[in-house]
Amino acid sequence: MTKNFKIFISTGEISGDLQGGLLVAALFDQAEARGWELEITGLGGQRMAAAGAKIIYDTRRISSIGFVEALRYVAPTIKFQALAKKQLQNNPPDLVIFIDYIAANLTLGNYIRQHLPVPTVYYIAPQEWIWSHSPKTTQKLIEISDQMIAIFPEEERYYKKHGANITWVGHPLVDRVKNAPNRDQARQQLGLKADELAIVLFPVSRYQEIKSLLPLFLSAVKIIQAQLPQARFWLSLSLAQYRAEIAATVAEFGLEIPILEEPLLLIAAADLTLAKSGTVNLEIALMNVPQVVVYRINPFGLWLYQTFLKFDLDYVSPPNLIAMEPVVPELLQENATPDKIAATSLDILQNPQTKAQMLAGYDRVKHLAGEPGAVRRAAQSILNLLAQETATVNW
Structure with missing residues (x-):
């Protein structure tokens, strides 16, 4: 029965x-x-x-x-x-x-x-x-x-x-990333040429982040563009209901950035991701793509946490939390500025040693994330x- x-x-x-x-x-x-x-x-x-x-x-x-x-x-x-x-x-x-x-x-x-x-x-x-x-x-x-x-x-x-x-x-994401397209397929689907750099933004999964984080990412994009004209940018959309407001903000900055709801495709094609702190950081790490992690919350709220809850983290992104070491750069609070985001991004893209060190850290993260x-x-x-x-x- x-x-x-x-x-x-x-x-x-x-x-x-x-x-x-x-x-x-x-x-x-x-x-x-x-x-x-x-x-x-x-x-x-x-x-x-x-x-x-x-x-x-x-x-x-x-x-x-x-x-x-x-x-x-x-x-x-x-x-x-x-x-x-x-x-x-x-x-x-x-x-x-x-x-x-x-x-x-x-x-x-x-x-x-x-x-x-x-x-x-x-x-x-x-x-x-x-x-x-x-x-x-x-x-x-x-x-x-x-x-x-x-x-x-x-x-x-x-x-x-x-x-x-x-x-x-x-970790369940070990299985999820197995379904991602390979790099060549992803880049072909996005129409990328061999000499073009793909940089993907993951700035928003909560409404508050449209105001608190998106402008930081877009300001950094303008700085990177000036240094790397061969770079192309995409923005990953987490919720369809945010599309109109995100698109309007992108337009206000005078940028033309495609907005897609295909995160695994975008990660697979990327040479670098700029991402808010969250689950996506681990997906990016498991797919061997370099990243810069960025986050800000209201300063008064942070003070409350630190004062009354003794909230003081060494790391916030899942790859660093798993390894308990700085595998990926985290630019938080007052360090989350367009200039620092751009400088950190350029270092990863232009310095092979920086990239190699991050990828070695990813190997440790994968080991600790477990088997499929x-x-x-x-x-x-x-x-x-x-x-x-x-x-x-x-x-």
Whole structure:
């Protein structure tokens, strides 16, 4: 007899939706192999929906970094949490999966612990092992999770040390980049000549970054253009709803930059990427493309974090966090200026030693990211827990 299970997934931001989409596809695939049928609902975005999940609220619309930047999303966050609780009450799942998104998932996890006797899994746990607010936060994350699934080796060590039931599966992006076109195919598709340099911008995945980061990137482009007339530029679009405003900003700078929604194609063709800090940094590293990482948040918000939460990171980009060394240059806050972005970019493009050193660092990152099959292993682990819990209940 076919087994039918309901799974609820809670995540936010574009990176969470990307990881959620990969996981949803793997869950359906592994469930089919067992002769199971799944119904997956939750909070996420278009990638999860495309993989077959029913999305009750698109949380990509309210993503932000920084205390001040997040204030505008307080009301929408309350709204989607209320929707999630209503969904859980009216249609109780057999299992709940949290993906990153610490504030919302801690709240939802506490609610589930108090009101629903269902097993919970934290996949891609918040990076407490890097920037722990307090041991209490770590303990709360463990308390709302029957199982945790780690994508970094250090993540597994940290949470296991604090008593978590956790398993390391490797990083899911290792599988994703396997589907990328090769360099020659990508450059041919973009119409690049052999002597042309391709520089790709990844400046925006949140609305706030159109104002805070995009002008920095475009100002740097103008400086690089003056030094390297053979360079051509592209901009990777993370959300279609941002296209008009991004295009208008590009035009204001007097630039003509194609805007595409094909990140893997653009990375494959690139000689260099200028990227905001985020998941894309790891994709770029796994595809062996040099990069410059840039980020800024509201200075007052940063001061609050540093003063009250003792927030002081050595690194912010995933390649540097995985290796715990400066594999890629990070230009943050007051160092995130057009002149410094341009100078760092030119050094990479014109100095073979700088590029070679970065690529050697990428080899270390790849080793620590694990073997292919991470998402499949995560899905198997989740379904094993579901089978175990179901067997216990039936017994």
